[in-house]
Amino acid sequence: MYLSNLSYVSEPALDSLTLAVSIEIQKKITVTMATTQQQHGTPPFISGQEIKGLLSYEDLIPTVERSLITYSTKKSEFCQPMRTKVDSGSTGLLLTMPCYSAPDSALACKLVTVFPGNTDLPSHQGIVTLFDPESGSLQALMDAEEITCMRTAAASAVASRHLAHPQSRTLALLGSGAQAFSHFEAIATLFAIECIRVHSRNPEKRAALVEKIMLSAKFKPDVMKVEDCESAKAAVDQADIVCTVTSSRDPVLRADWLPRLCHVNAVGACRPDQRELDESVTSAAFLVADSRESASSESGDVIVNKATVHAELGELIAHPERFREARASRGGLTVFKSLGLGIEDAATARLVWDLRMKE
Numbered sequence: 001m002y003l004s005n006l007s008y009v010s011e012p013a014l015d016s017l018t019l020a021v022s023i024e025i026q027k028k029i030t031v032t033m034a035t036t037q038q039q040h041g042t043p044p045f046i047s048g049q050e051i052k053g054l055l056s057y058e059d060l061i062p063t064v065e066r067s068l069i070t071y072s073t074k075k076s077e078f079c080q081p082m083r084t085k086v087d088s089g090s091t092g093l094l095l096t097m098p099c100y101s102a103p104d105s106a107l108a109c110k111l112v113t114v115f116p117g118n119t120d121l122p123s124h125q126g127i128v129t130l131f132d133p134e135s136g137s138l139q140a141l142m143d144a145e146e147i148t149c150m151r152t153a154a155a156s157a158v159a160s161r162h163l164a165h166p167q168s169r170t171l172a173l174l175g176s177g178a179q180a181f182s183h184f185e186a187i188a189t190l191f192a193i194e195c196i197r198v199h200s201r202n203p204e205k206r207a208a209l210v211e212k213i214m215l216s217a218k219f220k221p222d223v224m225k226v227e228d229c230e231s232a233k234a235a236v237d238q239a240d241i242v243c244t245v246t247s248s249r250d251p252v253l254r255a256d257w258l259p260r261l262c263h264v265n266a267v268g269a270c271r272p273d274q275r276e277l278d279e280s281v282t283s284a285a286f287l288v289a290d291s292r293e294s295a296s297s298e299s300g301d302v303i304v305n306k307a308t309v310h311a312e313l314g315e316l317i318a319h320p321e322r323f324r325e326a327r328a329s330r331g332g333l334t335v336f337k338s339l340g341l342g343i344e345d346a347a348t349a350r351l352v353w354d355l356r357m358k359e
């Protein structure tokens with residue numbers, strides 16, 4: 001083979017020359033792409049691991065509390081339509097959750113899939129996209145699994161702060177998945193928990209959760225113990241705070257199992273055909289939801305049980321006096337029905353971003 005300067009190049013030499021040239025071209029393309037990315041500010045992906053390292057419940061709980069107050073009392077300061085749900089056959093769902101919150105300077109949209117049957121993969125996966133609210137530029141993509149775990153548990157911690165007895169010592173977790181663990185960590189941030197009782201259907205997963213809790217930085221071996229319970233009834237016996245964090249379709253909790261004074265965070269049952277709470281629970285309790293609209297259109301705990309939502313959590317925090325009578329008339333049982341709000345994700349994503357920029 002003759003090249004343009006008419007020097008002869010053998011076939012094998014030509015092969016290695018071609019390879020060398022294509023490597024050089026590839027390198028040039030990579031450098032050009034990196035430069036273009038820098039110039040146009042291609043957003044980073046913030047992994048679940050990085051989010052865990054940045055976020056603490058000490059920072060997150062007040063942020064989520066503010067977002068709940070904004071949602072219920074400052075309607076002109078945020079924009080959050082109801083989330084859309086796309087059914088993917090009978091196996092799962094895709095949710096889209098957009099929100100703009102002026103007090104948080106956050107414009108974000110979470111895309112999350114819910115596949116409860118996943119065994120080797122998380123049941124909730126996705127991304128949160130965070131935009132600059134001034135320019136509309138994409139600032140970051142973040143792992144939705146970790147944000148969902150932590151902000152949901154933070155919302156339950158906020159509800160527990162306003163509804164549970166301040167001296168609560170016994171925490172029951174029904175369910176042993178991602179939310180069960182994050183709920184332990186968030187609630188142990190606010191309460192001097194001494195006993196954690198865990199129940200779910202699968203004994204191996206229960207044992208794994210017990211072990212994970214004992215390895216958590218929030219676990220204080222000198223004052224805390226964890227109990228693996230074979231029934232939900234045994235787990236909630238004498239519990240001060242109960243978290244139902246299951247993917248169950250049918251109720252896992254009855255009122256006659258609970259002590260007179262008890263607070264329940266009901267976190268699962270986010271579809272009209274799912275219930276975690278028996279009708280005896282919702283009919284006896286002072287029932288608070290993150291959103292009346294979501295609770296009455298999305299959860300079987302409210303729809304099937306024909307339950308009345310007495311207050312939104314943000315309203316209760318901002319105006320406790322308005323609900324004193326209704327609360328007193330219901331006895332000692334309180335329930336927080338959590339559905340999850342885009343504003344919580346937007347505020348959390350902004351917090352993650354701000355903490356990252358400070359590093």
Ligand SMILES: NC(=O)C1=CN([C@@H]2O[C@H](COP(=O)(O)OP(=O)(O)OC[C@H]3O[C@@H](n4cnc5c(N)ncnc54)[C@H](O)[C@@H]3O)[C@@H](O)[C@H]2O)C=CC1
Pocket residue numbers: 114116123124148152174175176177178179180199200201202205245246247248249252267268269270338339340341
């Ligand atoms: N309210 C909110 O903002 C959010 C609610 N969720 C919902 O919370 C629930 C828990 O979420 P993850 O922990 O991420 O799910 P996961 O899939 O990690 O865990 C679900 C757990 O429920 C247990 N379970 C299912 N049926 C049960 C039964 N009958 N009795 C006892 N345990 C039972 C399973 O064994 C498993 O331990 C799900 O329904 C999820 O969709 C999730 C994210 C946000």
Ligand SMILES: O=C(O)C1=NCCCC1
Pocket residue numbers: 095112114124148270339340341
């Ligand atoms: O708010 C969320 O995020 C979710 N809520 C209900 C279940 C799936 C995720």
